[in-house]
Amino acid sequence: MDAAPSLNRMLGRSQREALALATLARECAAAGVEQRVMHLRLSALPSSHNRLHHQRLLREALLPLLRPTRARLFDLPSGDLVAVSPPPGEHLDMVRAIMEKLLGGEREAAPIAQELRLPQQAAAVLALVESALGLGAEHWPTTPIPAETGGNGAQPQAADILAAEAALTQADLSVHHRWQTVCLLVDGGPGPQPLWREQRVVEADLEAVLLPRQSLDATPWLRRRLRTRLDKRALAQWARPEELRRFSPSGLPLLPASLGEEEFLRLDAALPTATRPQLTLGFSLPDILADPDAFAMARRFAGLRGYGTALDDLDAGLLPMLPGDNFGLGKLKLRFSPALLALDGPGRAALEAALPAERDRVVLAGADEPIAIGWGWERGITRFQGRVIEQLLTPP
């Protein structure tokens, strides 16, 4: 895998090796390169054997044998070893012989050492990587994969996402968190009055670290996997006792399905009933459309437990898709864009007609320039979020 140093830092050594093996298998399949693969399933040794001891012995015996050749030895997280060599690769047969000798008899060793061929059995090699990563792989029939060279390297695959998800469970995300305050700011009134704070992950930066030189734009379903993981991390953080002790009115953008995750339910159980209305859960329109059933569940549950809710980060161009009741959500967070300034008369009228009549339910987000505040005021909007607000809140 062409992982950047930053991703490498997040993964353990054997995880990296497993992914390197997956990449090798994919490349061989794509380019039609032949390789012999010897899979030493030490994880399948009977428990009477000391696996660690055998692993160490085997590695010590194999490395000198493989070093002078073009073969590579991969240490998988499961404890398995995989040797890959271009054919004929006689030394792989020696590897098997050493293994048999160490384990004292062919009968026992036979199922432990399994030989595979690339590119024909790429699917089986990928399945063993998956299983070694603890991802519960099914052993797929070894379908030959047609050689393809025209693949788009910039588009991540499920395997990349699984690796990124694994990295996300441990990674320190604090550098990617941003806080913004939603404020009441009235024309001619006092300065901004903080209403609640929102935590958000700068997804683009994080994606660049996790999946360098790749873009999730063309695979939005895969992007949602990473966002699920980010939601879980954020929720776990919020449920910590020290965070709960200093809880203040807050907003959190979430995927609707995240409300069914254990992390949310733990936070839910830890938040006092009186505190829940001070937490505003934000759902975006594309997320609602992508999983309407999860959204129906999330909205009901949020209502039942008394959380605040918001339609998050709505592009003004999507206002015509809003039902009159704002999907049953309390607030509407409209994203400001300079295109709004260019609207003609009918466009402005249509937009204003689509906004909830109670303007205190509307927040204009992305107020990064003072002109956004002016535009909002003209429409009776008095709640804002963005760089202008942050600057006003920070004394010079």
Added chain:
Amino acid sequence: MQPVQQHPPQPQATIWATRPVAPSGQALPAGGQTAPAPRRSASLKEAVRRCQSDAAAGLVVAAAEWPQMAASLLEDVANTTGALVWRPRQGGFWLLGTTAGAARETLGLFESMGWTARLLLFPGDIAVLDAALEEDGALPAIPAADPPGLIGIEDRARAMPAASGHALATIWRLEAGLPKLLAQRWMVEPGALPTPPGRDWAGHAQGLLASRLLQRAARQAWPAARKQRLPLLLDMPWMPPPSSLPAPPPGGGPGMGPGMGSEACGHALVLPLPAAAEAEAWAALAAAHGWQLAWAGLTPALAHLATPQRLPGRLFFAEYSPLVASTVWPAPECLVLQGGEGRAALDFAAKHDISLCSRMG
């Protein structure tokens, strides 16, 4: 797939019951099928004893769409009332040994979530519990099934034979009591590429198969069973609007399909609903290449979107359910129901001039 979560050991038996903890202190996998049913422990025996002898109450939830959430709600009640949540091998959740008031309150909670649950008042309802205990005892522990793998799913999609993973369905409607064929839909067969549970993996797999259709369309390799005189609807993956699109197949043409009279649908791209966030760009791109738009994935909760006034499209696909039939659709003539071959679905469609999407020719 769900990763195995680490939990601190929980002191309450109630937590043990829904989230079995191995002797090592490590939590066993969560989730409906994967978690082995806990053995009948001292705490379950005690809860059953209370149900048999005291005026205890309980609640049985046969199946929940969101099992973790259902379990969490039940655990809440169990924790505050000294009750227990039992997860039998046959599935579902039982709240046992709580008070009648708490059980009724929980029932209300479940009903407001749209879930069904049954109130149990002991000892009167003890036979129900006994039967479940017996059923649980008779079932062998089901070993956790390995979910299908994900690594290499893209390769597997590419390696699928050309004719698998998709189908050519027929869009039709009853006119004067006779079925009239309106269009054909070259569609992804749901579940053709198995994935572990989860909306996003299923979406990704569907996207991979739809991409194959798009590639075949780019080669103008249309399905053999295509009827020249009918418009073709082509399933699309959820992706940003590309720089170019294949030309539509020959034949068909506007005015042939279902929809709004002279505004009837011609060849169209069937977009997944979340692509609506870029609806305008899609509409412009499709028009420039001779396609119209249709939308898949409408639900009763999003019925307001199923009209050309809201979304640039002529047809809106929804999966049939009884709830669909009790929903007011803004433009029923633009609605196409999938998966509704039953009498109720046919009657509903005929009454409102709604079309159907059937997998048979």
